[in-house]
Amino acid sequence: MSRPVADLAMLEALYGEPAAPSLAKEVPALTPGYRRLIEASPFLILATSGPGGLDASPRGDGPGFVRVADERTLLIPDRRGNNRIDSLRNILADPRVGLLFLVPGMNETLRVNGRATIDADRDLCDSFAVDGKAPRSVLVVAIDSVFFQCARALLRSRLWDPAAQVPRAALPSVGTLLAEASAGREGGEAYERSLAERLPKTLY
Helix, strand or coil, X not given: CCCCXXXXXXXXXXXXXXXXXXXXXXXXXXXXXXXXXXXXXXXXXXXXXXXXXXXXXXXXXXXXXXXEEECCEEEEEXXXXXXXXXXXXXXXXXXEEEEEEECCCCCCEEEEEEEEEEECCHHHHHCCCECCECCCCEEEEEEEEEEEECCHHHHHHCCCCHHHCCCHHHCCCHHHHHHHHCCCCCCHHHHHHXXXXXXXXXXX
8 A cells, every 4th residue: 555755754754864974975065085086987967957847967978077177166068969958958947956976887976966057158168179179068067065975876786797787789779769759750770870870970
């Protein structure tokens, strides 16, 4: 039988008090160790909220692609994508963002909460250029809080364990996924071939 948790008092009674270290690890600015994790990370998930609802979007590049401007400010280049700009639309409506940083081989993750603005300053964007190609904008994130997440989730998922990797051919191809989602209007083998040729040329 369903037993919905309807209020904060019920929720806190269900889970109990958090351990002291889980509270002590949260700070309003980057520590030297937290900074090192960001500089080592090639991948993050950006969470945003807007009139259309919530969104979580991957961001990735070489380690250190997120620039630490100072202990309270991060700069994230918005690399080339599909121009849906879901995250950017949300940020214009609600600047609050959540970032989850991952470092390959490390089971702890880093969580950052803050407020973002979209900066299209040409000099700033040019400073993030790769192979002569600059992002169209840079997210400037003012940090409100930062803390590391313990290893349980990644240990349970075996995310970095090579033996746990699923062969790509065992899952639907991107052409199949798109064809199913569009009722056959898009996708298929032709899409897969063009994507395979296009992706390496359009990373930046």
